[in-house]
Amino acid sequence: MRKILVKNYIYLLLIIAFIISGCSNSQDKEQSTKSAKRLHIVTTFYPMYYFTKQVVGNKADVDLLIPNGTEPHDWEPTTKDLANIQDSDIFVYNSRYFETWTKKMLTSVDTSNLKVVEASSGIKLINALEENKSELNSGSSKDPHVWLSPVLAQHEVEDITRAIIKADAKNKNLYEENASSLKSKLSDLDQLYKTTLKTATQKQFVTQHAAFGYLAREYGLKQIPIAGLSPDVEPSMGKLQELAELTKKNNIKIIYFEGLTSSKVAQTLADETGAKTEVLNPLEGLTKEDQKEGLDYIGVMKKNLNKLKLSLFY
Structure with a gap:
């Protein structure tokens, strides 16, 4: 009788150990999956997509909101686009004076877990009304077309890179190397x-x-x-x-x-x-x-x- 009780006790310990082991493996797998999650970045139009993609290489998924071939000045996001932005880790746009819909959009999505990058934010914008006497469209006279200067494009790359590194510090060296390579190309273009x-x-x-x-x-x-x-x-x-x-x-x-x-x-x-x-x-x-x-x-x-x-x- 005593042998049977001992056997049953050992059997019970084995079951408990198996359950604990299973829970531990499950937690390890969950943690591993979480740590292996790829960055999801949403960009507005082509230059923002190009700069971002060059920096991350194959380490992140980068979406282009405004399709190539579409004139972006009057483009507006759909409900599906807003959901995609909400589900992303980083949202990259050029300027509130170009993607004018972003101001309203950013008040309608939860940005608590979303890094928002206005790539031109550190650049002093031209007042187009002072630069020339052309008939400006209604709205701001701030000129947002900074990406067409290879020099200012480098500043945008730096802003984008900083946000990416904050979101994925473990790949910092790779992102910095990629950004340096891109800025070198832009510097050559400037020259x-x-x-x-x-x-x-x-x-x-x-x-x-x-x-x-x-x-x-x-x-x-x-x-x-x-x-x-x-x-x-x-x-x-x-x-x-x-x-x-x-x-x-x-x-x-x-x-x-x-x-x-x-x-x-x-x-x-x-x-x-x-x-x-x-x-x-x-x-x-x-x-x-x-x-x-x-x-x-x-x-x-x-x-x-x-x-x-x-x-x-x-």
Whole structure:
């Protein structure tokens, strides 16, 4: 009888040990799964996606909210987009003056566990109303197009990288190495622009909308925009006539428009002045042509430089 009790006691201990072991393994697996969770980052439009993706490499999942080929100025998020942002670890956008819907959106989602990165926040923005006399669209005159300056783009990369490291410190070295590599490419791009444009015979260029103010300022050029900060604002006939006279006076031979919007206004001015039209890409999204050519941010910026040469050298 005593042997039976001892056997039963040992058997009971084995069961308890098995249960404890199972619970421990379950907790270990849960902890392991939690620690192995990949960062989920949501970015607004192409430059923010490109900068972020270059920094994280394959260590995080990066979503692009505004699809390439979509004009982002008037884009608004859907309920599904808001849910995706809510479920992410980091949300990256350029500026409250560009993605104007972010202010309202950030009051409607729970940001207690969400790192929000306004990549242009440390940059002093141009007041477009002071820079030129173009007819600005209603709203703020702050120019948010900082990503078109290879110098200011590096500042955005730094802001994005800091947030990523805070969210995933264990991969800090990798993120810093990737960010350094990207900033080196942007620095090379800056040097290419400087070297190419320093001998430009013409310093002014005409664009469909005021997207290239930072790029122009960086390299000693002057942007003459047909419309204001938004490409869908059409100028008055009086403004077009004024621009036509300015274009003829300064012997400007190219009128630039962008691939994601209609070229109608640019073409009207070109017809009036005998100029030609060309695409100058503000990188608000890759066009179908860009994607077919396999171009990224650096590739498009180099292509833009070649297009600028058409009107700045003669």
